[in-house]
Amino acid sequence: MNNAEVDALIVDLQAGGAQRKHAVTQLYTEFSGKFTRFLQLRGVPESESEDLMHDIFLAFIRRCDGFTPSGQGRGWLWSVVRSKLADRYRQASRENTETYDDNWEIESGSYDEARLQACIAGQMSVFTRDYPEGAQALSWVIDDELDLRSVAELLGRSYGATREFMSQIRSRLRAYIDPCLVG
Template identity: 30%
Template structure:
């Protein structure tokens, strides 16, 4: 089956077995990408499976609102991301507040930031000359994992911006915030990330990039 806007619109209109078959093809061809993205944010394959399954139910329920001029896979991916953000926010509500790590504004306390910086640079020698690219990438991945463990929603949004290239308008739609509030949220993502990337900054220097 060709996953076109026309075939999706037809499947939505006919419902039943047609839409079920269409979504099975989506799962086979694109499901792995959806699961990996959710698992990276939630740090759990089981939780990722629940998110993607919930998103597919929403697709089934909302398919009548799809506009035939759009890309159905992009539309479905957006629903997956909305569902993932909801899951991350629900976790944040349920999790006990980490008083020792954060101040009233949600920023790392000076003591916690110092501890994070110490963790980040522990065991990482200052390179003489250029470090092998795979070593720099390994440090970046470790820093990002530490960041995501403490700020999963902010890390997920930052990944969408940096890795997937989503612009502010796309993030605005996912967060369901105003343009100004979206810009502020992305700025907060970067601010929260900086302490965790101390080791990476040490390796790449001031011109190496900004997470």
């Protein structure tokens, strides 16, 4: 499904009624598997991913009035998904802070994994703030599985310039992620 088709479905979300129902069905059919994989790769347990998916689709409906069709529909969907995932991380962080006491124990290795995931999530958030265009381009390649020619078109750059841009973004991202891997 290309960006123009996604734009049209988001416009249908805005319309409400039967058009909204059809749009939700189409979006769910097309993207639910990708969104679920994205969430699970970022540490959301399978048991929670369906609830979070429900929240994501409600957020699509709530936020769709702010969307203006411009050929960026897929990026808009992914920004909502990332926003809901960030909300979940914040909520989990608050819950964990409230429940820990001085006598808590953890299984061997689980602390390092949780700490690594939290560090990477935090660094990705900072990276996204510092390099929003680069983060969006990475998202198109990794999450939406777009090739560099498609990304070049979305960015309005030549293929060669996009290849160089992606190389620079990967280097910059490494600088953000490396401290998580060393510590």
